[in-house]
Amino acid sequence: MSTITKPQIQQLQTICSGKFRNREERLEAISEMMGVEVNSITELNRLQADELIYFFNTGKTLDHSSWALFDKYNTQHKTVLSLCHQLGWVQEANPHFVDLQRLGGWLKSDRSPVKLPLKEMNRTELSKIIFALQNILKSNYK
Template identity: 35%
Template structure:
């Protein structure tokens, strides 16, 4: 029986090799064009012989991303969004209903007033949430705990 070997965690630091999310960001900014990517690597390294993203370090990757985005750089990968839901699950629809009751809504120019999922995301990630993990990964019991917490917010709001 073979065991799976885990990939070692990526090291963060300017002298360490480029990270996976940096590679993806550079390629996306290059519109997945190899020739453009090659030019960026040559520019960042100052060497015409180097064209592989694997040959650059994190500082050089940051330099490329900064130049590509006009100075805007994200130092960490985007944080996971916890408020993604499945409209086919009754418990998720109940959460949307409770959000409306709690007035966690925003105005959409096309659809009108809709639940503010960013507010739900902040709540789930906060210390006040009974379960701190993405809604799609919650078990039925955990979803019920979240529903109870939202009911408590509504009760306190409309005393």
């Protein structure tokens, strides 16, 4: 994934300087929002930076669910959904349905081997996604 750009760094630092008292407080808040420890804004990638800028400017998180839209007739998509259920990536309010926001966020993240929306992936790319999700599932049961 591409690294954060200088204009993004400047924009984040400008936004954050008005919201946080110091660097430590800013990095702690960003780490909490991103779900990983961030020791410097330069560790972020472009997508993460865009999401933070959007959040700080609007107060809303980006909707990742469009990346997780699936074709109910595609067997590989069904396999992805099954793996999400097994991982517990389901909606809190309705556990019968996969949390598309979480799946879409994972597809956009550095942890995903293919950074494309589910519907835009070919068979080979979907196989990589399935393999990665299976490995996550295996690691959860070790």
